Amino acid sequence: MGKKKNASEGGPATPATVALDRAGLTYQAHPYTHDPASDLSYGLEAAAALGVPPEVVFKTLVAKVDGLRAAQGLAVAVLPVTATLDLKALAQALGCKKAAMAEPAAAERSSGYVTGGISPIGQRTALPTVIDSSAEQLERVYVSGGRRGFDISLAPTDLIVVADAQVAPIARPGCCR
Template sequence: MGRKRTASGGTPATVALANAGIDFGTHPYAHDPASELSYGLEAAAALGVPAEVVFKTLVARVDGLPGQGLAVAILPVAETLDLKALAQALGQKKATMADPAAAQRSSGYVTGGISPIGQRTALPTVIDATAQELPLMYVSGGRRGFDISLAPQDLAQVTHGRFEPITTHLNRSR
């Protein structure tokens, strides 16, 4: 893995992981604001890892959820979120993408750097089932140009998330 951080520095994500005693690696890279790649695909290319192990964090509005009605979806960067599958995974009928401003307010992170870990407001979290097959996955570390690597089971533990098939690719055969 990369360098292990301590709770005394870093982003809210690295602090949360260190406080939970979870082993993780830190992977800074030079974010190019002019890149035409999505943030996740840019991270995969910059870190020299397959896109299948780099996961994006999306915030969705799910009808029927209490509070703000927001939830977190974590899925491979090259895949597309199946909003209906996300809603079903949370026991609801309909989901839409959250407004970016609402996602930033809720998470405390900027778009393109939203980490699923250490968010300002804890939200229901669903991790795409493909993550379970990996020994290590990468997620945003809480800012553009900074990823964290960790075991999928550790991500589920720290986010109180669960694994479900939530990508269009996985749900084509339904």
């Protein structure tokens, strides 16, 4: 698990893997077969397909934050798939008062990825990014590699660096589906 992997060693080349390779960071590619008919969320489907606890799989959400001057007021939140985004905590972490989920089309346009495959790494437009503080307790986290059916795992410290992220408690217990 400590050996560096790149797209040619187990997964497709995506902007996320290119960014990780460019940064010289260690990660592992985890392709799996995405089932469009699954009633699980993308993150829970990934956890089940990869045989890992869902608490180590993190989802990437894009929110519109009132008062945020960057990139049309959009920001990225990265949190466990077993949790719900606390929009007020996200806004506060960014020094603002209010946040709401961004429209999927806006998230796709900004990130360059499709919904269900949005990675916090290698996004088309660099957005302010906040990773839930629970990541710091883990040895490795799994995030989307930039496509549905493709996750990457890496050390949380490396994710923080490559995503140019800050860390804050932005998750609350409970999850959808």
